[in-house]
Amino acid sequence: MIKMVLGLSLFACMLCAADAPASTSLAQQADTQIASVEKEVVSLAEAMPADKYDFAPTVGAFQGVRTFALQMRHIALVNNEIAAALSGEKVSDGGKNENGPDSLKTKADIVKYLKDSFAYLHKAIVAQEGKSFTEAISSPFGGKSPRGSLVNVPAWHCFDHYGQAVVYARMNGVIPPASR
Numbered sequence: 098m099i100k101m102v103l104g105l106s107l108f109a110c111m112l113c114a115a116d117a118p119a120s121t122s123l124a125q126q127a128d129t130q131i132a133s134v135e136k137e138v139v140s141l142a143e144a145m146p147a148d149k150y151d152f153a154p155t156v157g158a159f160q161g162v163r164t165f166a167l168q169m170r171h172i173a174l175v176n177n178e179i180a181a182a183l184s185g186e187k188v189s190d191g192g193k194n195e196n197g198p199d200s201l202k203t204k205a206d207i208v209k210y211l212k213d214s215f216a217y218l219h220k221a222i223v224a225q226e227g228k229s230f231t232e233a234i235s236s237p238f239g240g241k242s243p244r245g246s247l248v249n250v251p252a253w254h255c256f257d258h259y260g261q262a263v264v265y266a267r268m269n270g271v272i273p274p275a276s277r
Contacts, residue, residue: 124226127248128219134255135215140274141262142169142211147204149269163196165265168258169207170197176214178237179251180221183244188237218251 121129150166153159163171174188174197181188201207230245263273 122226123230123245124222124224124228124248127225127252128222130249130252131215131218131222134252134259137273137275138169138172138255138259138262139208139212139215141259141266142204142208144271144274145204145262145266145269146271149265149271150204150207152265152269154265154268162261165262166201166204166207167196168262168265169211170201171195172255172258173197173207173211173214175254176218176251179247180214180217182235182237182247183221183225185234222248 145165150169151164153162153164153167174195177197178188180186197210201210225244225248228244230243230248232244233241234244234247236242236247266273
């Protein structure tokens with residue numbers, strides 16, 4: 098299983114590296130991916146009106162889903178968990194649940210938490226320069242995972258929740274900045 102995950106992770110890195118200069122390292126490529134997803138997620142978080150942060154669809158298959166605010170907090174928490182694991186640190190932001198600190202209530206606080214999580218993630222990923230991406234390190238999700246697999250989690254994880262947040266924004270008449 099680990100070999101399959103590692104293989105898929107490395108394959109994804111190679112695909113993303115197709116347009117990158119030959120001298121671009123895996124850490125630099127991963128950081129470029131994070132910069133791309135950061136632009137989309139943060140711009141959407143900033144575009145959503147503050148009074149819509151508590152919005153969550155309630156009809157049909159949307160019953161019980163996270164609010165827009167919780168989507169953003171969740172993205173940030175996972176970014177922090179991955180960055181901490183890559184840095185050999187412990188998550189220090191109250192990750193008692195999957196949605197980050199409950200003390201974050203306002204749009205301004207949540208956007209700051211989100212931006213700070215991306216800054217921490219950039220720092221942690223760039224620090225992977227020269228390290229083995231096949232080395233098993235402690236995973237914030239339990240056990241050990243190849244470093245390269247953990248480096249790739251934020252890109253797909255953020256885009257998964259970004260897609261959900263885009264639906265929320267459009268349901269509230271907000272056109273995502275990436276679609277303008």
